[in-house]
Amino acid sequence: MKEPIDDIEAWSQKLSPWRQDALRRLAISDQLTDNDFADLMAMIKDEAGFKLETPAPSAVPFNKSHFGGANRTPVTLKKISNVQNVNRLAANAELEFCPNALTVVYGRNGSGKSGFVRILRTACRTRVENPAKLKVLSDVYGGGTDPQSANIIIDTGNGETPIPWTTGMTAAPELSQISVFDTLSAQIYVDSGNQIRYLPFGLALPHRLNGACLKLKENFDAERETTVGNKVSLTTIMFPIQRETKSQLFDKALNKDSSDNAIEVAATFSTADQERLDEVIAILSASAAAVADLTSLIGWVQAVASECEIAATAFSDSALTGFTTLWKSAVTARQTAQLSASALFTDEPLPGVGSESWRALWAAARDYSVKEAYVGADFPVTEAASCVLCQQPLLPAGTERMQRFKNYIDDTLDVAAAKAEKAVSDAADTLPALTHLSADGFSERVEQIRQRDPKLADALSCFQVSATQRREEAAARLTGDDSAPVSALVSPHAELKELARNLGDEKDKRVKAGEAQERERLASEKAELEDKKILAANREKLVTRRDLLETDAAFEKASAELQTTGITRRANELVDSHLTNAVVTRFDDERGRFDIMHLKVGLSRKSGQTKAEFEVDPQTKLTKVTSEILSEGEQRALALAGFLTEVALTEGSGPIIVDDPVSSLDRDRSARVAERLAEEACQRQVIVFTHDIIFFNELCGAAENKGIEPVTIALFGDKEAAGKIDPAGMIWKGLNVSKRIGKLKNDFAPLPKLLTTSPADYEYQVKNLYGRLRDTYERVVEEVIFRDIVRRGTDVIKTQELRYVTLSDALAIRFHEGMTRANTYSHDNPASDTVGIPQPDDFTADIAALEKLVADLQAASKSAEAARPQMKPKKY
Structure with missing residues (x-):
């Protein structure tokens, strides 16, 4: 079978030069430096057509000779020291580990084991990624406000190196080789699968190339936002009128390929152009002024006609008579109410109850009572109260008097009088204002009408005088004064409306009259010259926009270069060819070690862009996660199998930290776990935290059977703090x-x-x-x-x-x-x-x-x- 690196080398020959160079750099080093990213960005810009100030570096094609395998420096976890404000751990707590083989940390519940594990879980590699789950609390009983901190001491071959730790910090790269398994991560192994974070045998290269692409895309997007962003919209040219002129069409069609010469031609406005624009405007303005005057006159005539019609009705003889009647009705209603009051209050100490001044006094007293003296109580307040005027206690006679006054105010006659007075007030407020008839330019407009219809002009002037007089008379009658004589009121609104129609016809004729085609040509020429002038004034905006569009197109091309779909597909093919079988085989082997092969649980690959992930498959049609199907003990055994599969197939042989590995396990599987961890301690540094003394003895015995002398530590806690190391060593039972x-x-x-x-x-x-x-x-x-x-x-x-x-x-x-x-x-x-x-x-x-x-x-x-x-x- 081919080596994975051979497949990667063959595949790389089809990649663009910068991708090959990125593969070469990634093969040499785990992580690309800022300088590496700057070089790669320059290469991509060169391929995308950017105008570079300095030449891009030359890409070096990837080949197998560049691949040196995993150059990861082995890490040894030496100790945790100087712990401050973490859970109930004692100040300056320290925990030292065996630099190789096996360390077993024993402690009863509350002895501080979890505090140390939580520090390591946030600093090292764990499957838990939720920040809320990784949060490390301070001593909730202590009330301290000091920051949480500790030192994690490691050795990479050059002596001890302290790595400062604080809660929420970004994990140090050196600690990524240390894997932590605890109850929190166990649930994720069961339900989220076995995730290979560092792929062996060079298979990480395509995934790392994807990671580099994503980082480069992030850099390009940030640079694009800074360089282009919304700056294109800032170069928009505002034309007062949107129309299909050559200048506006050129502005809309401007793109990255528009030449300087094309912009120069489109955005040049000469002195001759300005002279021609002035000439065309003068020609068009001559007849345009007449049309504008007619338009304005028509609008005024229509407005005055409407105002005359309203005034003729509002100030007619019957309307004036109605105003007099309205006022008299209000006076009569008030007098009737006052007579009623005089009859009701003949025996009162003071005269005038029910008069206008008395009613004003009553209203003021009511407002004072409800707003200040007796807030929230109905006026008048008579029970156990004081008079709101003299502020002396109300005696029975005063209480009765106040009630009589209230009854009077609530009486129908007084209410009717108030309603009639309100009608008079409303009528006065709604009298038409005669805005146009009393405007300053009224006389000039009448003269314009006189040129067309002298009789109508005289009638309008007479109506203006009569309407003004009658409006003053209407206002007077609403106050009781109706002695002034009034002139007759004859409204010319019908004649004015007829004039407005005639003026409209005249306007239409003026617009249509003359050389219509020539005017249209002149108007079009005027529009072209006006827009060309605007374009010339904004020539720099055109150049800036063209340059921005050119740069944005280059960014778009560079962004297309950073697509990861093809890389992801090839990465998955390589994983399937060279690793999937190894993962599944190892997982089944680990399950066999823990006697859980009877569970119908397997692994299925579920890869992402930058990692390969193997998801636990419960092999059931039920839509349930694995943790809802298996028992607690089966879940823990399955999680351990997943964890050990992961660390076995990751690069290097970094330390592993296992917390409470036998929770919910029976004694048979507990012994199996002890044997398996002892075996793992022969390959790497293993640190185990446990509160189970039987498991402790099993683990120590299994280690001794493997020829390992385990280092044991006993933790304890008291009323003051936890995380204290028993100087006498392990408890006697252990x-x-x-x-x-x-x-x-x-x-x-x-x-x-x-x-x-x-x-x-x-x-x-x-x-x-x-x-x-x-x-x-x-x-x-x-x-x-x-x-x-x-x-x-x-x-x-x-x-x-x-x-x-x-x-x-x-x-x-x-x-x-x-x-x-x-x-x-x-x-x-x-x-x-x-x-x-x-x-x-x-x-x-x-x-x-x-x-x-x-x-x-x-x-x-x-x-x-x-x-x-x-x-x-x-x-x-």
């Missing part, structure tokens, strides 16, 4: 026999000196050590004698390990004697001192005896296995 013996030796080292200063403290502490010695003897039974065939807390039985099990009488006696001594000194003894306090030499001898017993048990186990005949499975 220590195997060898480490327990080592810890017993370390803890015993200061006791001989303590015996000389405080025998009581010595007795207390040595008794505790013998209790731990007894625990170690019990663990020897499980771990050494029975080879972890059956372990407490698990349901796994390793039956094939039975070939190692043996226990001679001599070894059994030694075990019994050692266990007896441990029990004797660890149990509570009688106060009669029948059992003495063990001396330092006694404890040293007991430890040595245990060490020798373990070594002999292991040797006997190996001898027993070697002495047994090789067992072969029977065939049935």
Whole structure:
């Protein structure tokens, strides 16, 4: 089968020069620099026809010799230090990792494991891309406002390098080789597929070329926006009248190919052109003025005719009589209301109730009451209230009086009087204004009419005087004064309308009269000259627009060069040819390791422009995501299979960080995960966080079986903070026999000196050590004698390990004697001192005896296995 790089080299020969050069640069380096992008943009501009100030660099065709494979510098995660304001982690918290093989971080719930994982999850590579999900909180109980920060220490072969971390920061490229798996990303592996972010075997090149194209397109779009943007619209030439002149047609047809000469010819307006324009305007203006005067006169005559007709009706004899009657009705209604008030209020202390001034006083008092004194209450307020005028408490007589006044105001007679007065006011407001009859130019217009109809001019003048007089009389009658005589009112509006029709006919004749074709020709010539003059005044706009259109067309051509469809298609073909089978095979292998092959789940490729993605396919017609079909444990096992497939097929062998990998898993699969992670630790740096002590022991045991000495760290939290490292090391339950013996030796080292200063403290502490010695003897039974065939807390039985099990009488006696001594000194003894306090030499001898017993048990186990005949499975 061909190597992928051979296929890429053959395919590249069909690409444009700049694309070949981009492939060459991408093959040499993971990421293009700003200078690389500037060079590539210059090459594209050269191909697209830009006018470059400096020559574009020469493109170098891609060939296989340029491809050096993955030059990625291996990264080792050394530690996290100087943690500040992250969750409940202690200030300046620090966590150091084994630079190779396996680090196991154990801690109970709330010990701070998640805080460290969240820092690494935001800084390193994770499938979680939602910023809200990646947000790292400060101590919600502490109330601190200091910024969140930490240092992530890595080693790329040149010593330790600190990378400052803050929440929300852009991830450092060096940390992209470190992969993080936790509960949050597990859901994405199940439902979103296994995404290969760094494709192996050179397959990344087409995807990286797509990425370069997209970045270049972004750069070109930004430059296009700055260079062209909406500037074309700013070169629009505003012609007062839109018409089909040569100048306007040239303006509309202007494009990137318009020559300087064409613009020069179209936008030249000479002195002779200006003289001809002035001549044509003079010719057309002579008759145009007459038509304009007629048009204006017609409009005035029509307006005056309408005004005369309105005035004849509004100021007629019957109308004037009506105004007098209207005013008298209002006076009578008010007098009637006042007489009613006089009859009603004869016994009031003061006269004039119901008069005009009294009613004004009542209205003012009402406004004061409802707006200020008793806001929101109906006027008058009489219960437990004060008078709004004298502001003294209202007595019963005053309350009754105010109620009588209110009843009067609400009475029908007063309401009718107010309505009649309102009718008089409305009539005065609606009297016609006689705008045209009283205008300053009225006399001049009458003289224009007199030239055509003297009798009509006299009639209009008389009507103007009579109408003005009658309007003044109408206003007077609405106030009660009707003593002035009025002249007769005869409106000439019918004659005026007839004149307007005649004037219209005259105008039409003037327009149609004379040399119509010649006037049309002159008007067309005038339009051409006017628009040419405008075009000449905006010649620079034409040149600027042509240049902008030329540049925009070049950008359009460059943009077409940056299409990624063909690259994406070829990239997918290469992935299918060289990788898809490897991904699916690896995924199935990982599923087999976790005993989930019974699940009808597979992978299907779903590639994008810049990456290849393999989506989990639940292989069901139901429109459900995988997480809605599988159990919690199956989801976790499937997610781990996806994660391990991804890291196995990505470039390099960067560290992996796994948080709580056995959540919801049964003990059988938990042991499988431990074995698989131990195996992975032989290939790369592996860091595991767990709160499961059984899994911790399984993982450490699996690592030791692989010849790896795992580094273990115990975290704990208290009321003050979390993320504290237990200086004593791993909790006792997490220590195997060898480490327990080592810890017993370390803890015993200061006791001989303590015996000389405080025998009581010595007795207390040595008794505790013998209790731990007894625990170690019990663990020897499980771990050494029975080879972890059956372990407490698990349901796994390793039956094939039975070939190692043996226990001679001599070894059994030694075990019994050692266990007896441990029990004797660890149990509570009688106060009669029948059992003495063990001396330092006694404890040293007991430890040595245990060490020798373990070594002999292991040797006997190996001898027993070697002495047994090789067992072969029977065939049935």
